[in-house]
Amino acid sequence: MSTSDLLFQEVVGGHFRLNTIISTFDITKEALPDLLLRVKQGKVQIPDLQRSFCWSDELIIELLASVSLGWPVGSIMLLEQGQSDWSFRPRSVEGVCLHSQVQPTHLILDGQQRTTALYMTLFSENSVRTKGKRTQKLIDLWYYIDITKALDSELDRASAILSLPKNRIRVGAQGTIDCTTPDQEYASGLFPIAQVFHYPQWRQGYSRFWQYDPVKLELIDRFEQDVIKRFEHYQVPVIQLRSELPKAAVCRVFEKTNTQGTELNFFDLATACFASEDFSLRHDWAIKEQQLKQNTLLQSVRETDFLACVTLVATYFRRQAARIAATPLKKLPGIACGRAEVLDLSVEEYRHYNEKVMVGYETAARFLHGQRLLSTEDLPYQIQLVALAAIFTVVGPPHEQLRSKLEQWFWCGACCGMYTSWHEVRAARDMLEVPDWLLSDGAIPATIRDAHFGANRLLSSQQRRGAVYKSVSALLRQHGAIDFATGEALFDVQFFNDPIESHHIFPVAYCKRQGIAPVQYNCLVNRTPLSQLSNQKIGGHAPSQYLQILVDQGIPRSRLDAILRSHLIEPETLWNDDFEAFVERRTEALLSLVSQAMGKAPPDTRLELDAPSNRESA
Numbered sequence: 001m002s003t004s005d006l007l008f009q010e011v012v013g014g015h016f017r018l019n020t021i022i023s024t025f026d027i028t029k030e031a032l033p034d035l036l037l038r039v040k041q042g043k044v045q046i047p048d049l050q051r052s053f054c055w056s057d058e059l060i061i062e063l064l065a066s067v068s069l070g071w072p073v074g075s076i077m078l079l080e081q082g083q084s085d086w087s088f089r090p091r092s093v094e095g096v097c098l099h100s101q102v103q104p105t106h107l108i109l110d111g112q113q114r115t116t117a118l119y120m121t122l123f124s125e126n127s128v129r130t131k132g133k134r135t136q137k138l139i140d141l142w143y144y145i146d147i148t149k150a151l152d153s154e155l156d157r158a159s160a161i162l163s164l165p166k167n168r169i170r171v172g173a174q175g176t177i178d179c180t181t182p183d184q185e186y187a188s189g190l191f192p193i194a195q196v197f198h199y200p201q202w203r204q205g206y207s208r209f210w211q212y213d214p215v216k217l218e219l220i221d222r223f224e225q226d227v228i229k230r231f232e233h234y235q236v237p238v239i240q241l242r243s244e245l246p247k248a249a250v251c252r253v254f255e256k257t258n259t260q261g262t263e264l265n266f267f268d269l270a271t272a273c274f275a276s277e278d279f280s281l282r283h284d285w286a287i288k289e290q291q292l293k294q295n296t297l298l299q300s301v302r303e304t305d306f307l308a309c310v311t312l313v314a315t316y317f318r319r320q321a322a323r324i325a326a327t328p329l330k331k332l333p334g335i336a337c338g339r340a341e342v343l344d345l346s347v348e349e350y351r352h353y354n355e356k357v358m359v360g361y362e363t364a365a366r367f368l369h370g371q372r373l374l375s376t377e378d379l380p381y382q383i384q385l386v387a388l389a390a391i392f393t394v395v396g397p398p399h400e401q402l403r404s405k406l407e408q409w410f411w412c413g414a415c416c417g418m419y420t421s422w423h424e425v426r427a428a429r430d431m432l433e434v435p436d437w438l439l440s441d442g443a444i445p446a447t448i449r450d451a452h453f454g455a456n457r458l459l460s461s462q463q464r465r466g467a468v469y470k471s472v473s474a475l476l477r478q479h480g481a482i483d484f485a486t487g488e489a490l491f492d493v494q495f496f497n498d499p500i501e502s503h504h505i506f507p508v509a510y511c512k513r514q515g516i517a518p519v520q521y522n523c524l525v526n527r528t529p530l531s532q533l534s535n536q537k538i539g540g541h542a543p544s545q546y547l548q549i550l551v552d553q554g555i556p557r558s559r560l561d562a563i564l565r566s567h568l569i570e571p572e573t574l575w576n577d578d579f580e581a582f583v584e585r586r587t588e589a590l591l592s593l594v595s596q597a598m599g600k601a602p603p604d605t606r607l608e609l610d611a612p613s614n615r616e617s618a
Contacts, residue, residue, distance in 0.1 A: 076111030360393030509540030
């Protein structure tokens with residue numbers, strides 16, 4: 001046995017800190033029959049959240065072929081059990097039938113599919129339930145090796161391995177294969193792989209069947225030496241993680257080694273940890289998910305979002321308890337919602353806070369509706385909703401003074417992209433600072449203090465579904481923006497599920513004809529939320545033309561001008577088809593709107609648009 005030493009990394013506050021050099025895993029080998037025996041006895045099991053066995057017939061044949069040749073098929077990773085104060089809930093490897101509950105000594109973190117395939121084909125004495133090559137339907141198969149083909153060095157070993165249906169009869173173009181009895185196996189020269197570790201008994205029957213024919217005995221001797229012995233003496237590389245490893249480290253390893261198919265996230269890992277204490281996190285989430293989906297603003301809340309929100313609240317109250325206990329500032333526990341903190345959440349903390357967090361989400365939805373956000377598509381940042389729900393869980397429903405403060409915080413974060421990167425860190429910092437600011441008149445949160453919204457955000461942003469556009473659109477709805485064609489307030493149009501999209505005020509076709517650069521006509525200043533009917537009226541016409549069309553269809557000019565102003569558009573710039581004046585005036589108006597929402601003075605912007613630079617050369 002060889003032992004590898006690692007720099008053990010202790011998870012602290014969401015980061016890794018180098019600690020003393022200790023042994024965290026062992027690298028060894030184990031004989032295949034010994035490993036499979038431990039699987040059969042239940043000493044080696046798998047974490048309950050591992051996906052079910054899903055290998056196809058083809059993959060199983062390739063695995064058996066490699067082992068029969070003594071080729072490497074990869075290592076397996078085992079987690080030692082018994083020394084830690086936490087554990088995954090275990091379950092038996094598929095195909096294992098235990099008559100009583102067995103506490104495993106090891107769990108398979110990586111290599112479950114290979115181990116299960118080898119156990120079911122070599123050790124279970126039952127057919128293997130797998131997927132067919134063509135239909136991918138679940139079928140029960142028995143595996144055989146063609147003795148003669150296996151000894152032909154010119155043939156690929158996989159071609160010597162075949163699978164038969166559960167009744168052991170296969171009818172094909174080349175005839176019928178029938179292995180329903182041992183005598184028929186002997187006659188066909190097909191060795192049942194399920195008898196690999198019972199080879200002496202099968203050999204005796206084979207020899208008697210062929211009346212000890214010297215040619216057949218020589219054939220079976222060669223088969224034993226070249227194939228059977230490979231199975232009997234096959235050594236499986238094993239990486240064994242010590243039980244002293246912290247939960248976060250083991251979960252990180254588990255996630256990284258299980259990236260095929262559906263990737264595991266920290267909700268899956270937390271589910272497994274909670275299950276070890278007989279609490280079904282997945283069942284609890286299913287109930288809460290249905291409750292959240294009843295609100296259009298909360299329909300996109302994922303299980304990971306909810307768990308992160310609970311963790312924010314739990315770590316906040318851990319810190320508060322430490323402060324009350326007069327813990328020195330440098331030793332106060334951190335507030336965070338990263339992977340390490342989520343995996344450190346206890347079942348007791350989840351049970352204590354999860355219903356309070358549900359109320360926090362409902363309060364957040366009511367607050368956002370007041371900001372004229374109606375659906376999940378309107379949310380600038382999903383993670384900001386996590387922070388908002390956590391804050392409401394702590395501070396409760398806001399009165400007028402708290403509401404105005406929270407509006408300032410929300411729009412600073414949404415408009416200025418404060419949650420674009422390092423969003424978990426931002427959410428944790430806001431959880432630390434915002435409640436103190438709201439409840440104790442503490443320092444202004446960094447999200448507000450550092451927020452800056454200038455003209456460049458409006459002029460450079462091209463994302464019509466990005467956070468800035470969503471923020472500006474909501475603020476326009478607050479301002480009372482009215483749809484061009486229908487004359488209804490956009491908030492009312494959207495409330496009744498009529499589609500509202502981002503549309504160009506100076507149409508693209510018109511701008512191209514005028515040689516206006518795409519970076520200019522695609523900027524957010526030239527976009528506004530409108531109905532599909534309004535977009536059809538606009539078409540590719542010059543603004544003065546589509547405005548006249550609307551007037552001709554019965555909208556008085558004074559009313560139309562008022563509609564334009566509700567979008568912070570100066571009507572004369574459109575009637576005169578003056579793109580440069582339109583951009584200048586609307587940029588200033590939008591900056592004023594956003595600055596007011598952020599509770600800050602508008603930037604002193606003297607917009608200078610160089611006319612030639614805004615034109616494309618002919």
